[in-house]
Amino acid sequence: MSLSDYTPKWLELFLSLYDFQEVVAVDGGLKYAEKLGLEPTLILGDFDSISSIDYYTHRWPLAKVVKFPSEKSMTDAELAFEWMLDNDIENVCVLGGFGGRVDHMLANVFLMEQFSQLDLMFFDPQNIVKRLKGPGKWLVEETPFNLKYMSLVPLMGQVSGVSLSGVKYPLDLAKVEFGQTLGISNEITADHAIVKIEEGTCLLIQSSDKK
Template identity: 30%
Template sequence: MRAVIVANGPMAKPPLGTLVRRGGDLVVCVDGGAAHSLTLGLKPDVVVGDMDSIDPALRQHLMEEGVRMVEFPRRKDETDLELAVRYAVTEGATDLVLLGALGGRIDHTLANLMLLASPELEGVGARIVEGNQEVFLVREEAVIEGKPGDTVSLLPLTEDAAGIYTEGLEYPLRDGVLTFGAARGVSNVLLDPRARVRLKKGLLLVVHHHQERS
């Protein structure tokens, strides 16, 4: 099952249409992200969070429309987005698209990126989409799909990401090592519509900048 999770971070640009199909099996809004969801034409199925940022009138309207509200206390150990991701996975989602998760507070942005490495998401396809960019985690192997000329960065999320092999990128790695804190993996280039990355050790973030709409 596919879930679109709409967070409440600023959206400078709408997500690229090819990255987010209109709708999904489940649309989960993170508190005030419900407003973003409606702007994007996505009808919420559920709103998750402590309800401190959703407009009260919008909340009432959604409740009248039958949208479920899953409310949590403000004093808690998890972020609202983390709770929304957990909700979607518990409901059976195996493919997650997260919107509105970047571009706001730096601590929230970093926490949202690290959320991709949560053990709860092992075996679940999860990616963050912002405008023409998408970010996803590689634990063992992944395929990168786009257009030749797209920019692709590989960033280690652990001390070392080792045994890295790439196919279809301008600057190839063969049993390569990317070290946390070094920028070696930034700004590679997609050569083919499909590239492949695999690694033997560690975790790797893929940041894919799709070419702008013509």
């Protein structure tokens, strides 16, 4: 999604739901921070996606800056998540993590498995993505962001013992194979949906069609 999709109305709603102790702007995420009126406490990356880091350090002089070489073995997002682990941060909301490049999008999604110690949620105006690992039970409510659909997508192999209730297409102890589309485009029909997983890891995605 483009920066223009992050409207003031969407941001106002987002900020009303979450209280952040840290705001980490990762490389090109500096553009998102400026657009959204967020003041970073940490600026991190190799800064190859911006024209000048000096502009942003002057704009936010109190922000700590951590610079990495452009030729490195980890993406800026992975480095940022490492920093969060090292600083005992547990709950993380990521804005702009899907961008426009498929390689970056997939890499960021797969980082949810690598950094399973973090409670990671990816947000944009059209999607919310989080990781679920069985065994477990979760209540899924309709979001205030007007996201119509709810999907379960296996992240690592088979997900078994999948039960869904309070949705248009219920499941009872189903198996969902990696690459299978059984869990795509469900809809919450009750006050909330109930998701149960006996074994496996998947993504819970709440989404809407592009307007």
